[in-house]
Amino acid sequence: MKRVIKAAGLLFVLAAPLLFGGCESKTAQDAISPELMSLKAMPAANKGKGDMSMDTVAREYVALVLELGNHDKRYVDAFYGPAEWREQAQQSGASPAKIAQRGRTLLAQLPRGEGADGSLEGLRLHYLKTQLGALVAHAESLTGETERSFAKEARELYDTLPPKQDFASFEPQLQELAELLPGDRPLSERVQAFRREFEIPSDKLQAVFTASIEECRLRTKQYISLPDNEHFALEYVSDKPWSGYNWYRGGSHSLIQVNSGLPITIDRAIDLGCHEGYPGHHTYNALLEQSLVQERGWVEYSVYPLFSPQSLIAEGSANYGIDLAFPGEEKNRFEREVLYPLAGLDPQRAQKYERVMALVDKLSFAGNEIARQYIDGEIPGAQVAPLFEKYTLMSPAKALQRKDFVDAYGAYVINYNWGKKLVADYVEQDTSSAEERWQRFTKLLSSPRLPSSLHW
Template identity: 65%
Template structure:
């Protein structure tokens, strides 16, 4: 558990859920589900949970959430197995599953694929801990996140940088002009809590109109500093989350909705609460009581959390809501909100350039100082934000792909055969409460 910083605004809590809209049950993910338990799979799932908890002894960032039996955690903490031995255990568990799992939409087939893929990532991470002398960005992405992100070049982003330069002309470096412009939209620290409360409430209201949330779901909001991330959801179990916002760096007005959706509704809080309700409580699938951070599940978690922003606030609705509600709460002038959004849209197109910098840094092609420079040059980050981003890569490695590439994969999956907002919400909701992982998005 992380400790919140001193002098933070009062903690806020949302404790009541409105009556949600009823979701369609016609999904193929929900069809063909046997009500019978599978003792062999349940036993393997328990071993998976215990294995993840034990590997957490060697990497304090690894177990992102756990709300299963307390004795399993206690027993795992007492397990002295080395990372190499834990990798061997994971590989033995993989061998108990079918070598080939035929593509199918029923939840039991997806469950087998989930456990096999997650266990493969456990083994890969354990091997890396055992021997951290070699790292490769693409191999890490495939082994841990069940995907192969596209390999791009900096030149791919030249048109976007040129458009951004034209939008904000001047003689200073582009990243300096961007940050000077964005500073007009910084939320004053004494306004943060009010702005975030209003943003999260709007995210929740829009989500509840389409997704059946657990009746007792709630979260607690804290403000912290000196973190490598801008926001974090620590899921506590029983449909409750601790959401932390990093106020150590400037927070601009657009981040309120982004983080409210991403960390809360319909993002991480919603995702974890639905998995717990639909799979752990309703079906007794204990594997979902633990969340290993460096695993394929994270691509789905981050991808849905980022896609959920535009699902909740499609088109110009986000800008309009910010102008009408958040700008006044922050004491900001909404007159130039459209221009600000144009700049933000261009910056969003530079997100994949972050993967190039991370890849070069992880693969040893550039050093830390050069990585900071390239984040500034190719993604228009401030020096402080670039330093934070390198710190993030130091801590989480190829995890960066889960935000941009994860969103792209989820968006493609959701919109492939869902032409209306309602259809997209229904498919999105089903994805949040199913065992689908990156490779099974193509099933």
């Protein structure tokens, strides 16, 4: 039986089948403005000679992304363009090598120059070039003929190269945690035992997540004007290599899935509410669709390829959005005053838990280094999970899940913490108030910016 709860603009679905399973095509069509149904009917503002060239390349780029999705089912994270475009792509027999070749041809057809003047048109040109380059790189990787490396994936797929870090640099955090949680067992076991005391009981999940998401949405709407019809469905799943996922459907609609197969601690409620919803993925996708697809007719934003520079902006902004919506001590205060009682947990113990989790969060960069060494063949697969346990203090089950994530997504791991740092640097540069930071953040979420164009 399906139970549907409407509250504060949210739509929660607490049973399968998926809410959007029977209406995805209609939703996608409703989300597309008439201009997008034909390249011959682009808005007047886009009829310049150079823009028409970009419009043509943009349409072909969408086709290539959809066709590459035939060979990698993870690749097309979202598409809300015309249904016939997807149908045409599904009928394509183009190999990854052929798709890579067509991508290189498209790159050569774009106007010359990088468009580094900071204008939307310049950012669009840079976006198409960079996203096409990533598409070519991913297509080539699927041929099995290219050599894999962490740096290559980070640079070619995500438009950045995070610095290497020595494991010794994480010793201060590990030492402080050892002092906070003394004992004879391995530190990872002590941390996990401590965290288990703050797990949300399964019968309290709905109330805690409802309150968390409503607060995330309320805080976001104070600064960002969201589309009137935006909403999402929330569903609990299991046996996934991630803790939460946003499946954007177009028309300002999302399906957000939370992995309840692993325990969910009290701090994850706001994290997931902000990251997947407000002002994270749901907000980002809705603003891009409204500002660039519907208002400008830029069809390249009707598709989201997962292994691309756009993912660093998406994941980085979603993680930074937590701190933006709950600055300073506000997240901890809301958890103590609202979420702890809803979960039946003792708020008097929150302060120590907050300190422990702040230190654990800093250790997340060790995960990047573990992934780098594993992908580069410096350590065997058997050492990956134990290293995650030792340096990121994950439980054995979570460490194995993280190895599965690296196996499936490779250097994608950098998008969460390194992406957050890049977004934070962009948003906080020359800003001194919450209003200014929200303005910069909204500008980022509504524009074609990628990592290499953040400071244009």
